[in-house]
Amino acid sequence: MVDRMLLESLRRSDISASEALSLVSDVSLPDLMRMAASKRDEAHGRKISYSRKVFIPLTQLCRDVCHYCTFAHPPKKGQCAYLTIDEVLAIARAGREAGCKEALFTLGDKPELRYRQAERELHEMGFASTLAYLQEAARVVFRETGLLPHLNPGLMEADDIAALRKVSISQGIMLESASARLCEPGGPHFGSPDKEPTSRLRTIELAGQLSVPFTSGLLIGIGETPLERISSLLALRNLDDRYGHIQEVIIQNFRPKPETRMRDAPAPTMEEHLWTLALTRLLFRPDMNIQAPPNLSPGVLHMILAAGINDWGGVSPVTPDHVNPEAPWPHVTRLSEATAECGKTLVERLAVYPAYARQYARWTDASLQKNLLGLVDGNGWPRLDEWCPGARCDPPAGELAMLREDASSPAVLTGNFRGIVAKAHSGARLDEAEIVSLFEAEGRDFRAVCRAADELRRSVSGDSVSYVVNRNINYTNICYFRCQFCAFSKGKLAENLRGRPYDISMDEIGRRACEAWERGATEVCMQGGIHPAYTGAKYLEICRTVKQFTPEMHIHAFSPLEVFQGAKTLGISVDEFLRELKDAGLSTLPGTAAEILDDEVRGILCPDKINTAQWLQVMAAAHRAGLRSTATIMFGHVDRYEHWAKHLLRIRDLQTETGGFTEFVPLPFVHMEAPIYLKGRSRKGPTFREVVLMHAIGRLVFHSKISNIQTSWVKLGEKGVRACLEAGVNDLGGTLMDETISRSAGAQHGHEMAPKQMEELIRAMARLPRQRTTLYGEVADDRYLASLNPPPLTPIVTGLDDHRDGGDIPRPRALEMT
Template sequence: MSISTLVRNFPHSRRLTRDEAADLVRTDDIGSLLGAAARRRDAAHGRTLSYSRKVFIPLTQLCRDVCHYCTFAHPPREGEKAYLSIEQMVAIAQAGKKAGCKEALFTLGDKPELRYRLAREELDRLGHPTTLSYLAAAASAVHREAGLLPHLNPGLMTGADIDALRKVSVSQGIMLESVSERLAEKGGAHHGSPDKAPAARLETMRLAGERNVPFTSGILIGIGETRQERIDSLLALRDLNDSYRHIQEIIIQNFRPKPGTRMENAAAPDVDDHLWTIAVARLIFEPSMNIQAPPNLSPGALGRLVAAGINDWGGVSPVTPDHVNPEAPWPHLRVLEAATKAAGMDLTERLAIYPAFARDANRWLDQGLRTTVLHGIDGDGMPRVDDWCPGHVGELPARELEWIGKAGVVRRSADPGRVLAKAQRGDGLDESEIAGLFRARGDDFTAVCRAADELRREMNGDVVSYVVTRNINYTNICSFKCRFCAFSKGKMSENLRGRPYDLDMREVADRVIEAWQRGASEVCMQGGIHPSYTGQKYLDICRTVKDAVPQIHMHAFSPLEIYQGAQTLGIPVTDFLCELKAAGLNTLPGTAAEILDDEVRVVLCADKIRTQQWLDVMRAAHSVGFRSTATIMFGHIENYRHWARHLLRVRNLQSETGGFTEFVPLPFVHMEAPIYLKGRARPGPTFREAILMHAVARLALNPVIPNIQASWVKLGAEGVRHCLSAGVNDLGGTLMDESISRSAGASHGQEMTPQEMEQIIVSTGRIPRQRTTLYGDADAGIRQRSFDSAAARMSVDGHRERVHLAAHS
């Protein structure tokens, strides 16, 4: 097979062999090579091109090496300190923080104390034995004082050095540059630079791999190496990564001659040579590898770099220069975004630690840094770029609102386009396809929302429904230890919101009667798993409700309560469900689902029912004639794969039983949640993710579940208003009382009147419909009662407010 044929038909499922890579040295079909690299990049990374917004902190510019192309390192200068003070470095970081930076990149020369007395003396005064010891102190201070995530380029390290620096950094890096030993010979670029010995640099990287340190490396081209030596260098890095999977990114950096260096008259590699190297790197490594080229070193050629297969621009600073290449200023982020867009890609910010590593923080990060990262990422490991969170009262993120409401033609990428067409046909999506939809940004985000809304219109028209209901949480005492729950209390615990309580049956009956009088057609009943409760207690609750108001619809008991009740009575779940039905239970809420994947449940709610048990209870409930909702609680410790698995499990059960009436996304409210307060969870989904959960659910569950509901308690009135443009056709219940989200810290009200609910719906051009639990039209008399009751209470509240104001005027 010819090289051109190999490249044109190269599969995404494998990498170049050593012999195939070597053969590329002599290829002259650059077009085919670039095309293959770009297709491989697109298959793994889609249309996203990332960058990190960072500050550069030059801890010291002294170095024991004398690389003949470098202007960063220099000998001591009169009147100039060898090291920046920690105060100076913190000030740089704080300026970066104000400019939106999230990364602090520490650059420094290699072990200057081994060459310069000035360095040794300053380190003595600073109280540090080595430059790396001082680096650890500086990184710790920057993280503590400015909140930036340190990325360190420390040079050669021992295992002990790496261990110490791992505690204060999210990632480390060292450029291999080249495996060519020739470059260290007299006249070579690395002559007189002991720290550039290839074996020593590879050993540092190996030690980092052993210690689970996310690592950056790459090659520097045009310093005297051959193309074969470039390939050898890339293969050496690939071998290391095959052993430890710790290399986050490969940088393909082009040499630029600098005045005042020994190589100032050397020829820089031309653009085609740079493109050839990028493309070869893309084909040598697995498709998921991040391949980077610095944008400031190739002005005027950014689009061509994209075409060669890069998926990352590296660090770009809005406040500090590239101290290694000061003659090459960073492109303004607006310029970089425009160039990226012109190349058919979307510019997306990332952290110093790449998403795949951030998603597995327990493996890749020291405990002291995990909380900062978890609090700063979304479910895919990408940075949160606004301060919105579920339950928060404040402005919605402008960028996402622009995407949702974007008019006109959108330029969606090919892969989401294919998946959206498949979903709209009603064909089931697979896990990777669903997870991919959750990554949609920019025009792809708009396309996902539009596709979901088109399905909503086809299935439900322009009618948006809601139900007048009252929540009755009959106890908040619970023997389970779910790590997300701020509602349930131990028997005498008062460390979270509210006192423990256990309603007596008279109080339950009174609340049911009041709900009916106020126009509720449903009571929704859930509580903690009280240690003294048995299945008999749930039967008693049913009878109490129905004795109080026989006509009211009783929507009660999660699969966890059903499972626990059956266990305490020593009877099968199906038998217990039949008893509940006979006692008056009408439908079941599909709560206690959280994330239907045991990988998550074992951490989030270890003593709760497992995924299969939840599904089995629902299957049994549907088999005896119950209908139920299905829910997901998202935005804590899980990722997009888990969301996809949850949706697939719900879809599969619905295809089997047809028992789910609606799907209800419940964004995690973090403020008082124990797992968040202990630094082990994210602060809920981002607004983009919250909108997408509704849209993707509509697509992934098409056509088996017709109704997608949005929670105004979690999202607020404005949030659910925008969900109505992303596939939602139902706004849930007016509630009257709502304790669970409020206990977790949500700021939205405990009740929404029918008037307010319909105002939201009408404001979006939709038609409101008050419904029953099973999606029939609400009885006209009940509907009128719900409006009259709300109006009367609003009148009384207004009178009280006027009296209060008059008394204090």
């Protein structure tokens, strides 16, 4: 209670520095650190982050004369004032080869205003200022290497910040201190016009107005008082409260250096450093990133962590710390070990922190977004491997090794995970925040969550793994909707990515159904584009045709979008149309067209499609009509973990109401040919960790509600499927004769997995294969035997549509969405 009252008091918007100092003056340093660490853990958990960077000192000339600095120096004979573009690129390329993702540009402040050599070199290169040259250098590094530039250029005006925003992922300027006293004669900033506090605060404010993720912080021990430190922190906090743009606050401890005026000044004591770190954590919002450079505190990293930091800053495997060259970077392995010794996990981040990467549309210039999206997962952390859904590449070895560890070895849930998983095991409804936490599981927590899901799978399904023999019949690929993820449907010529537009005949539908029956299929799965000439009558005719040719075939067909549109074209209710479809032979519905059941995401992916409420309404109506369905999620594009959580909960809540879902099917986004990816507006699918977790978390969220969790071999391949079978999955879906939709998007795992292949894969996992019907019933012996030795598929026949030129397909007025 005392801790909470102190925290609330320190976060008062009107608190003064003297009040804050008074509030903490009687609190012991150990207690202050304990409160800070607790606040840190609530927001950041066990993660301690760092950025793998390369340090590019564009110029070491500066018009300021800070009395502690060895980075800046006057021109040296025979030395250029600036690195050339070729020199900059050489450093950047070395960083890229070493796995860096950040290019940190640091430089002196406006040296052309002090040194004629700087002015002359800029003129010879064709630049009006150092900032203009910095813009070009950052642009070239980004273009040639893909490294994300972070810029520390000193004081800037709004136009400067705006121009640099186009070539940098983030910017920064250390406030150092808000005390004007330090600029007076005898002070460390005397003679340094760019260190005037109000000017630096103005630059930071302008960055907030322009939505630039920004770094700032204090340099402690240069003569400021504790009260002045708190005043400086509150000045930064006030700007962050107003704009939300300060992504990290650095507390850097002064170290006296030879050959400077302050070489004999005492460094701040460890107690001062820890006190300032802890107080910084307590003064700022819980999720603020508080950083202390590890190379400036060798041997005491455990104490720095105990004071509440969550970030070590940039660590370079290539370049020294040019500001503190006497303090080498710790090797990342040693830093990881030191972090682990304190019960924390070292994780890599980008120059832009995850919270800002997740909200990239606000915080990142459009010219940088494609590269950023290619680097991050759904939570804004870096992708650490090249795996992506649909590609023929092996899943990352680390996650595979964790999943395959001996089941007898403990998989211990830590922290909040233990309570969340226990709640799921009880069958209780998890809340959104709890599900988001599960998606954040990494390392041993990842393994433990997957193991917990698999224990539930075993208790529900035993060791059997089911599959259905089916055929996909996509009757048309012509669609007047403009779904940005879809590479299957044909509309504008610019987005026609594979094949010609087609609209197959009823005879061809019947022929394919007959051939599927001869090959042992018990189901045809039928979906297509929303053809402008189709009405609900077309869907009824398709059902009747299949039943005419194959009376015993199970018809699994029509997404909620097709049902919604079919009813609308006939001028009848969805309920009435579903009854007619059922009478015509429809048996179950695929739960596609769901994508993400959140209208924020749908507004980007498929703005003209049915919305979340309409999708749920169609499914509820289908269940009322006695038509069961699958439930899907198509994830890993522009969505975030909170969207995934909302989607899962909406499915669960409807299942609680109707009980109509037979299975949950995660469908990872396949990016290769998707229009939204080719336009640079999406990620390249979920990471492997996220894919496996989606299956595991699906098992946990739907426990006691949906018994079957299915994985998609066409998107994950055999190795991906094996991993998901160790994370709660009990079903491999369909054999998928003629799979086309995922292949249109670029998936490379084939168009059919025959029953023998299915069963070999299942037995290799020490599981029991079970061929099933669509509704998970037993398959007749003659069907099973027919499926084991099927004749080859004959070539399919497509009828070319009138829209052969791929031009715009008009939207019928009668079908406009309401």
